[in-house]
Amino acid sequence: MRTTGMGRAIAAGLAVLAALTGCTVQAPGEEGHRSPVRIELPDSTPSPLRSPTGDDRPGTAPAPARVLWSPGDTGRDVRELQARLRQVAWLFDGPTGTYDEATERAVSGFQGKRGLPRTGRTDTVTWQRLRGMTHEPGRWELYLMGGQPADPPDARCRAGRVLCIDKTSRTLRWMVDGRTVSTMAVRFGSRGTPTREGVFSVYWKSRDHVSTLYDSPMPYAMFFSGGQAVHYSRDFAARGYAGGSHGCVNVRDEQAIAELYAQVRNGDKVVVSR
Structure with a gap:
């Protein structure tokens, strides 16, 4: 009776060990002379990354930030970009509404200061960072140096x-x-x-x-x-x-x-x- 009780205690201890380590426990005497404890080691090949959706398909690298404006572009959006760059002292001329060399240099400097790729093109990441640091420019900030459309004549x-x-x-x-x-x-x-x-x-x-x-x-x-x-x-x-x-x-x-x-x-x- 004492030997049987000791065997049960050992089996219970092994079960606890298995729960803690992820091992598989076999009852003594099963499958010939194999060890009562079998440790399953991880496969040498790493498992693929899980996709952001949670399924088991391999994950993909995030898409690069989309470019919004680049040299040569014109319009009211470029004028707003220039007005906001003026607010943080990266641009001193304009706004002109034309994405010129001065604007490209200003964007590149702004990007480098904040650890972003210095492309000189305004992508979504650069734009969001700049918007977070500036206020919505008013009409005469947008047209500080002229260029505004004329109203119908008197x-x-x-x-x-x-x-x-x-x-x-x-x-x-x-x-x-x-x-x-x-x-x-x-x-x-x-x-x-x-x-x-x-x-x-x-x-x-x-x-x-x-x-x-x-x-x-x-x-x-x-x-x-x-x-x-x-x-x-x-x-x-x-x-x-x-x-x-x-x-x-x-x-x-x-x-x-x-x-x-x-x-x-x-x-x-x-x-x-x-």
Whole structure:
């Protein structure tokens, strides 16, 4: 009886060992003289990776991030990308709406700083990281340096030769007999020195004018109301809508206003509307 009890105790101990180690236990005396404990070792060939769905098919490497925008692309989305890059000081020019070399360098720098592949192309991972660090740009962040679409012209601009100036869209249309000849971005006076609204006419042109009041250059000046004129502004060209005038209508594109200056005559109508 004592021997039988000891055998049962050994068998019970082996069962516990099997439960802990994953071994298979056989009763003593079965299958000839084989050891009562058989340890199953893992196969030398590793099992395939499980797929993300949980089945037993081999797993696949994650797909590369999808490219959203790359050099040469244009449009409003590229303009937003540039505005957000400006917010984190990776881009200083624009936004222009064109994915140029400066934008490519800015994206590459942003990627490298954050341990992402420096491709210079904006993929989904880069875009999500940039969005998480910036705020939704407003309209005048998107069009800081101009390029915004013009609103429909004021009804008073549809006849004759007219400088049709719109404060809402911040644009100037040069119109002749209802046809738009050219359009350009403009900015206006600050709160303390607003640009006057109404219907006026060009009464004096001065190609290399310098303001006697503010001692500042006003190239291609076309005066229409007191000391207020349409003219080129180097400050607008450099800072965009971050600045303002003393009441004049500033143009940032020097070539565009040079061509406009050559076409406008004294007596042509000027309409400033909101």
